[in-house]
Amino acid sequence: MTLPEAIHAARRRHGLSAADPVVVLPAYRGRLPPLPSARRRAFTRHLAEAIAEAVGAPAAPPSRPEPPLASGLATLAGAACACCRGHCCARGGEHAYVDADTIRRVRRAEPGLGRAEILARYRAALGPEAYEGSCVFHGPSGCRLDRALRSDLCNTFYCTELKRFLRAQPATPPRTLLLAHDGEQARRASVHRIPVAAAPAAQRT
Ligand code: SF4
Ligand code: SF4
Numbered sequence: 001m002t003l004p005e006a007i008h009a010a011r012r013r014h015g016l017s018a019a020d021p022v023v024v025l026p027a028y029r030g031r032l033p034p035l036p037s038a039r040r041r042a043f044t045r046h047l048a049e050a051i052a053e054a055v056g057a058p059a060a061p062p063s064r065p066e067p068p069l070a071s072g073l074a075t076l077a078g079a080a081c082a083c084c085r086g087h088c089c090a091r092g093g094e095h096a097y098v099d100a101d102t103i104r105r106v107r108r109a110e111p112g113l114g115r116a117e118i119l120a121r122y123r124a125a126l127g128p129e130a131y132e133g134s135c136v137f138h139g140p141s142g143c144r145l146d147r148a149l150r151s152d153l154c155n156t157f158y159c160t161e162l163k164r165f166l167r168a169q170p171a172t173p174p175r176t177l178l179l180a181h182d183g184e185q186a187r188r189a190s191v192h193r194i195p196v197a198a199a200p201a202a203q204r205t
Contacts, residue, residue, distance in 0.1 A: 027180035072172030092135020
């Protein structure tokens with residue numbers, strides 16, 4: 001089935017019209033074995049180095065993440081990433097993009113936090129399994145790491161497909177078809193709907 005055919009079929013299946021926008025996302029697929037101890041140890045080593053650098057060096061000026069999306073679009077983006085299941089996390093490996101700047105930011109939010117507590121918080125977030133070859137925090141329901149502990153990159157990144165779609169939206173569409181496609185075929189589809197109360201008056205019936 002070609003991509004246009006997959007979009008047409010998904011629209012029909014979900015009762016959408018051609019006027020409802022569609023965003024085609026990557027589709028992450030992977031094996032989900034138990035998280036090996038070697039990967040846990042590798043992440044712990046990386047984290048210990050990041051903490052040592054953050055605690056030992058003078059504080060760098062706070063990084064400036066991109067401004068957050070409007071709330072409706074942020075919710076839509078979250079639904080899109082859930083449909084994709086984290087294709088962009090595949091390079092997270094045993095570092096998860098956590099670095100000294102991340103640790104500095106965590107300590108600015110909680111100034112009393114010591115090395116052992118920081119280590120313990122991150123290690124507690126590691127789950128029993130993680131996608132093979134992907135980030136150690138990449139689990140079956142997405143990222144296991146609390147947003148407060150994630151890197152700025154993880155908290156603000158949107159892939160090209162999603163960013164292009166979000167930027168083209170003057171407001172959150174009432175209904176958006178989310179289609180995860182791996183280049184060969186559509187793997188998943190879902191619909192993001194905004195609640196009626198949040199829709200612009202002209203769109204309510
Ligand atoms: S940003 Fe893009 S690649 Fe990453 S999880 Fe979301 S849809 Fe997938
Ligand atoms: S920390 Fe979370 S968001 Fe960042 S790469 Fe790993 S799984 Fe993805």
